[in-house]
Amino acid sequence: MSTTDTPSKESLIVDPDARLMVQVKDGDESAFEELVAKYQDRVLTVLFNAIGSREEAEDLTQEVFLRVYRARHGYQPSAKFSTWIFTITNNLAMNARRSRKVRRTVAIQSRDSGPLGARPQEQLVAEKSPSASGQLHASEVAEMVREAVGKLDERQRMAVLLNKFEDLGYAEIAQIMGTTPSAIKSLLSRARTNLREMLEPYLDVM
Amino acid sequence: MQPQHQPRLSDDERINLVAFLDGELAEADAIKLEDKVARSVSVRREIQALEKTWNMLDWLPRLELPEEFASQTVTRIHTQQLRAEMIEGRLKRFTIIAGKIVGWAACVLAAAGVGFAAIRLAWPDPTRELINDLEIVENLDSYRAIPDIEFLDSLAKLGAFSEPAAGPAPGAAPNETAPDENPPAEKPPDQNASEPKAP
Numbered sequence: 001m002s003t004t005d006t007p008s009k010e011s012l013i014v015d016p017d018a019r020l021m022v023q024v025k026d027g028d029e030s031a032f033e034e035l036v037a038k039y040q041d042r043v044l045t046v047l048f049n050a051i052g053s054r055e056e057a058e059d060l061t062q063e064v065f066l067r068v069y070r071a072r073h074g075y076q077p078s079a080k081f082s083t084w085i086f087t088i089t090n091n092l093a094m095n096a097r098r099s100r101k102v103r104r105t106v107a108i109q110s111r112d113s114g115p116l117g118a119r120p121q122e123q124l125v126a127e128k129s130p131s132a133s134g135q136l137h138a139s140e141v142a143e144m145v146r147e148a149v150g151k152l153d154e155r156q157r158m159a160v161l162l163n164k165f166e167d168l169g170y171a172e173i174a175q176i177m178g179t180t181p182s183a184i185k186s187l188l189s190r191a192r193t194n195l196r197e198m199l200e201p202y203l204d205v206m
Numbered sequence: 207m208q209p210q211h212q213p214r215l216s217d218d219e220r221i222n223l224v225a226f227l228d229g230e231l232a233e234a235d236a237i238k239l240e241d242k243v244a245r246s247v248s249v250r251r252e253i254q255a256l257e258k259t260w261n262m263l264d265w266l267p268r269l270e271l272p273e274e275f276a277s278q279t280v281t282r283i284h285t286q287q288l289r290a291e292m293i294e295g296r297l298k299r300f301t302i303i304a305g306k307i308v309g310w311a312a313c314v315l316a317a318a319g320v321g322f323a324a325i326r327l328a329w330p331d332p333t334r335e336l337i338n339d340l341e342i343v344e345n346l347d348s349y350r351a352i353p354d355i356e357f358l359d360s361l362a363k364l365g366a367f368s369e370p371a372a373g374p375a376p377g378a379a380p381n382e383t384a385p386d387e388n389p390p391a392e393k394p395p396d397q398n399a400s401e402p403k404a405p
Binding site: 032033044 | 282
């Protein structure tokens with residue numbers, strides 16, 4: 001390789017999505033479409049599982065991309081593109097939940113037994129007992145898992161979703177949620193302990 | 207057989223358990239925890255439960271959008287841009303029109319001002335002239351009663367126009383009122399000359 005070769009700024013960017021975003025910044029609309037196509041389902045999935053309404057999640061997904069496009073001139077590829085887009089996603093999800101005053105999928109009826117209410121796992125067992133064959137249907141399991149995730153505190157839920165769906169590390173989740181990796185460690189520990197308590201009764205019947 | 211000692215997890219270690227499963231724990235802490243996991247059935251059971259519930263999250267729905275979503279988003283961006291440009295264009299046009307109106311209004315005002323000043327300069331105000339000549343107009347009858355300039359000369363020689371501080375002129379008639387209030391010129395000595403002559 002010739003030492004006189006000066007690599008372009010774009011080629012120095014390791015993250016391919018950040019490179020696409022730099023192209024968007026330079027006015028390449030096809031690069032933007034490529035980014036949308038690449039992230040639309042991922043953003044939608046996180047938003048849907050965070051707020052619980054498909055229609056609202058779709059609107060917010062489009063809003064995420066509109067914000068990305070509007071902010072293209074100020075984009076600096078200093079961090080991974082996914083970190084940036086999920087920061088926008090997280091902010092929009094938090095705002096959406098705040099604006100509709102946290103409509104929970106399943107209301108916690110009693111509050112006399114800690115933050116999770118009256119033994120929610122028992123409650124869930126009572127509500128959805130295994131079918132005659134002793135097995136839960138796939139749709140029932142899916143619903144129970146959704147309910148359990150829906151019962152998590154909104155920050156715990158977002159950390160879990162980013163960790164599960166995007167396979168992001170603690171440092172990256174911390175960057176997205178504007179906190180420290182050690183805070184994410186505690187947040188995820190609490191979230192997963194809560195999930196275990198809520199879903200443990202179903203581990204054997206599945 | 208003696209039961210094996212089961213180490214219990216401290217609160218910090220319990221928090222570290224999830225990080226340990228995620229591979230996010232520092233090596234030293236991970237080694238310590240691994241040791242406890244190896245020696246404790248309950249910790250192993252807890253780890254298993256955590257892993258299983260974590261795997262249950264695979265049941266969460268993963269949604270998909272139609273392929274045309276990307277092009278729809280780009281179209282929406284274009285629509286928004288067009289709308290923004292239209293609003294900007296309207297604002298620009300409005301600014302230009304408003305600027306023209308203000309400019310014309312300023313020109314008209316300036317022209318009116320210049321015209322007014324010119325008229326004031328070219329045609330002196332007759333009222334102002336009247337005010338300037340008020341003293342003369344007020345005393346016009348007295349002035350008309352003066353027959354000629356020789357008469358005024360004679361009065362001047364008698365000292366009728368001298369300053370009041372200098373005292374009454376010799377030979378002047380004693381007068382109780384101030385000279386300014388009742389000037390001697392208004393009382394011509396020659397009563398026969400009461401018929402005014404044309405100046």
